[in-house]
Amino acid sequence: MPTHTMRAIRLHEFGGPEVLRYEEAPIPQPGPGEVLVRVHAAGVNPPDWYAREGMPDVPPELKPPFELPLIPGTDVSGVVAAAAADVTGFTAGEEVFGLLRFPTTLQGSAYAQYVTAPASHLARKPAALDHVHAAGLPMAGLTAWQFLIELGHDHPSPFQAAPHRPMPLDADTTVLINGAAGGVGHLALQLAKWKGARVIAVASGAHERFLRALGADEFIDYAKERPEEAVRDIDLVLDTVGGPRSRRFLRTLKRGGALYPVYFGDFDDEENAKLGVTVTATQVRSNGAQLAELGHLLDAGTVRVAIDSTFDLADARAAHERAARGHIQGKIVLTVAQEPAVS
Template sequence: MPTHTMRAIRLHEHGGPEVLRQDEVPVPEPGPGEVLVRVHAVGVNPPDWYLRDGMSDLPPETRPSFALPVTPGTDLSGVVEAVAPDVDGFSVGDEVFGLLRFPSFDGSTYAEYVAAPASDLALKPAGIDHVHAAGAPMAGLTAWQFLIELGHDHPSPFQAAKHHPVPLGDGVKVLVNGAAGGVGHFAVQLAKWKGAHVIAVASGAHEAFLRDLGADEFIDYTKGRPEELVRDVDLVLDAVGGPHSSRFLRTLKRGGSQFPVFFGQFDEEETAKLGVTVTGTQVRSNGAQLAELGRLLDAGTVRVAIDSTFALADARAAHERAARGHIQGKIVLTVAQ
């Protein structure tokens, strides 16, 4: 069993990477429906720096409430240390991975131990290590819930209508913008797994990487504008988003759809005139879906690319790496055992 205290990275104030501080805090106790996980690795995701800077980039109505000090983090891979009496399906010693309590910001995975809802976890694929497993949950489930199966009925804070994935298969043309990043590189692989023709958009440095993941076509956005080069796409998954996301509408055929992972600015009259749909969702924790993704990871059908790793104590350096952009795959924190 663990000692009574542990190391955790916490925020006592909002700001840049420099506000990430290592503290000594009590080891949590698992409550009903939870297991205690000894953390081996932690995936670094955009919500971690949203939390760090005080959610300044999110619309006020979508900002969850939280109090300082707070431990960031949602993704983990580790080993079960204790199990609440009402939990079935996990035992002490099991290797697990998961996206915890999202879309709340109560995951608290930047730590040596975490009390995790059992429903948010899946058994770690035996064929991959903890670092690669920790890189999968949020990015992989985002791509899964956008492209394969939503898997929940919770309304999105970004739209009134329920999101419906587009059926993928032979003859379906999918463009992925931001294809080299966390969500993007999963989207490329899942679309290929379903038989789609995939066009990957990223900077030229990522071309070999993305073709190796199965991209059929590659566009270097530093040399050409996708909206001027591509037509008759069935689906655009834009993992970059922002105010310029609407330019991809021009690549779609009538009846096509654009899925902005980070909602951009769209004109309803323009989309109606083009005969296209813009729809998105908010990823949610889902252990059952993660288990399905885990089977693909175990088989090597889908893989996690690791951009870089940092020790837990070097979380500041990990956030500084994220801020520099042009990430290939995932940034992961490792926790010494």
């Protein structure tokens, strides 16, 4: 029998964007609890280029399993093509979207015409959303949701022993979001506003109009002033940039406040205790039920996904080059042409 193949982006070696190859690959078959999705669009996220590079700076014990050849990508929007016999929640022809198999593997395989997905990682695509915008939502939206609204799992964080418990947000809460124009940041801003919080957005000046349109109450251009010197008595800082410099935001917090670095840095528990603040983080995990809740907010117009740019699947290299230039407003998405599979 002939082998049925599809078009996909694959890695045969680790390196820069030039190692992304557009080529034929076998169409995967759904296993128990899985569906086969015909992909219309795939979101581009930092773990995609971490996988492309081989995660050279990550300790071996923290690396998820992955092997070459590898099809990157975890964010997908498309149409169910088939479902395993034990799947009851989805049927062929339904439009779905999801964050696939994260963080258990970086081999989500969304950069392809077809991908298999655990049914529990999918939700029905919001009717008000096209596939491009839906593909931009899963990882960024679930990161914002699990940091700010509801964790939704009891898996320990690889970065710390303390569990992450989102602070309740309401009209008496002031939230500062660093990196507010990016994928996680612009969605977190809208979720905080949905809960009634006052939001201070930090980004470069080019993004001010965009962020105020999303509901930011105050804007800080980090190129003109340092946010850690400009504000005090903040209840919560969500630092979507994170890393070594995240610690500078401790001085902005009131006693009882919290700092959530999306990319964890070095913190001193004794210093945090002396200041009377909490520093916790988590690692986003696939969750179809939470994604469905986010979908309801998008259908209602409460939250919207901004698209920085789109690229054809064959141009994934250009998409990764765009990501490397930074200053992204919203999400980068790959569009997948609906060519017939190759026999």
